[in-house]
Amino acid sequence: MTSNRLFNILIPIISVLLGLIAGAFIMLFSGYNPIKGYMALWSGAFGDLYFMGETVRQITPYILTGLAVAFAFRTGLFNIGAEGQVIVGWLAAVWVGLAFDAPMIVHLPLAVLAAAAAGALWGFVPGILKAKLGVHEVIVTIMMNYIALYVTNELIRSVLTDNLDTTESISASASLASEWLQGLTFFSRMHYGILIALLAAIIMWFIIQRTSIGYELKSVGYNEHASKYAGMNVSKNIVLSMVIAGAFAGLAGAMEGLGTYGSISVMSGFTNLGFDGIAVALLGANTAIGVVLAAILFGTLKVGAVNMPTVAGVPTELVDIIIALIIFFVASSYIIRWAILRFKKEEK
């Protein structure tokens, strides 16, 4: 048992290291200096206060989309729809932010809750289809992503603006942006959303570990038959899990809409926040604390990568390759497990 726990911690760490090493080799073979490349990455993420602020800004939605995938997974569901849930959350947050003026104490929570509700609705649809008709949630969530993308684009053009690509900025009373945080970080786009993201992680931990709701959700995820035998309502739990997961992703949309950008623009493609959330959840072993740590890593890599072309001449795509490699190593943890056991055996 203890060795299992050790594996759960060791495997992500080893995967990250292997990913970075493999990335170094790729740089080497492509004629770049890996040391310079990684130094540029580091300084691009933590080099000064501005970069640090930007890194935190990037980590914020990653935590939330990571939670959205991880939470559903604990109930045995693959939420590939975090992407669409982010988009509708973003739209709902900006909509409420634009629609009226109210005191901040009312307006801001309302906008945040609207985002969560929109994401929850986007999770509810695949949840109810799975529970009542047995339609696989992967298929439905993927399709819901496209529906979210195109419906949102249409609403921005025809309802929120008069055929423009970007909405106006939201009222200050609905904004998460903070002059204080911006001042502290040389006018990065860091905002108060990080507090919401960390609070969400604590909420997920609390629901899963400490409540009878979490007990049921996990039980259904582990063994549907035994849960039914024990008198749990399996359908209800599937829907509830997707709704909560969707709400987390919807909040990630609010981070963008109320914090980073303060508006919403027509998108030519996906934000990728939701898809990256799958990677975050996987690396974080679907636990709340793991998701936070994995989000920190991926946020750092993403922001740091921007610095690589100018300083070391390494293309930013390299970071995408590294992230992909890390995920590859986590997913093939069997190989790492095997290697560790083998290593231990020889030691004996």
Next chain:
Amino acid sequence: MDYAIEMLNIRKEFPGIVANDDITIQVKKQEIHALLGENGAGKSTLMNVLFGLYQPEKGEIRVEGKKANITDPNIANDLGIGMVHQHFMLVDTYTVTQNIILGSEPTKFGKVNLKHAEQEIQELSDRYGLNVDPSAKIRDISVGMQQRVEILKTLYRGANVLILDEPTAVLTPQEIKELIEIMNSLVAEGKSIILITHKLKEIMQVCDRCTVIRKGKGIDTLNVKDTNVNELASLMVGREISFKTEKKEAIPQENVLNITNLNVQDIRRVNIVKGLNLDVRAGEIVGIAGIDGNGQTELVEAITGLRKAQSGSIKVNNKDITNFKPRKVTESGIGHIPQDRHKYGLVLDFPIGDNMVLQTYYQKPFSKNKILNFKEIYKKANELIEEYDVRTPSEYTKASALSGGNQQKAIIAREVDRSPDLLIAAQPTRGLDVGAIEFIHNKLIEERDKGKAVLLISFELDEIFDVSDRIAVMFDGQIVANVKPDETDEHELGLLMAGSNKDEAGETNDI
């Protein structure tokens, strides 16, 4: 002396435990050799070593006197060792022939030569009296027949030594008889058989010699004709075992369970419980005897709310609970020890402590305002672990890490502790060893003596005879006979289970 197989001083370790410690087993040619031991004694490990799935740390294997290094199952196959697993490995939609040749298909110009294979299999089947139709589909043939297909599979691949892992667990008394004949004809044709079992009666009936292992150690090898059931049992368990379950005469009280004209459909939407009537009274154990597939599973599922009843009524303590949701059924005073403990009985990935409150987690004191009180949960779990002697490293250990017997004890602890008026026990001792069986039978009788109603469903006639106060025979979705255990015998019961009516069964019994 010629030995077909010798395993000498085998030692196999796993991290933290020694599964086989210096075990020696020598199987003579043309003998049926029993390998007897409790669950977890190391029988399977030893056979997996022989079959090449594990490598022993120490010891030597000899096949026909020659030292063999069996590093994987293909080598075992080549050496003429074949294994029939407890759980059949057959493709339902394929024919017998297709299943048997799977993995080593004979081809002619790159095309599978089914005709030729079919012929060969027919010949083998005739030679050993297996009576298998090579062109039948697996899903259309009985469990006993499927087992014979597995035996054929090993013969087709040239096995001289057959390992049979608990072969009778899934068979009816008549099928067991047939299997014994088949084993005898295999031996007569020059094969040797290793029979893994913990059923002592079968060993006495069919085996020549018997090797007993206990806690990973070889205890003794005996000639079966020089020993008896009691000696074997005490060698296996390491203490005296009482076979006849001690119990007082039942004093049945008022009706607890009352089922009238119940109809239930199976997964294919075919009526499988057909107008069934059944009463169980407080203070009695009713055993349902029947061959698997006659509606027992669906009956239990209908009572416990896991399956919809089409019509009819189920009453508990005169309250109609027909088509109640499982939670309502539980709250109406029913405990259920499910047939499949891994699928239904436990959440294997949960700690054993969490499993102890699987139906009560939402109630006080285990949770309050939806917040779990782990202190109370684990206090309860510890009490139950103590009282029911569930052997587990701690209450935080995952249920999957426990042995089958201890998993079952945990389920029984949970169900009995709720003190239900009606306790349904479906196959409660399947796959367990005599020690655990004794414990579970005593628990059922204890509940009866407390004035609870107990409904026992079992495919083991011994268990039905031992524990029941009344036997209800189920055939084709109905209760076809109610008999007292001391007024009938296995033969009559077997015929009733196969669909003969009571008069016919009684008559043949008289002859």
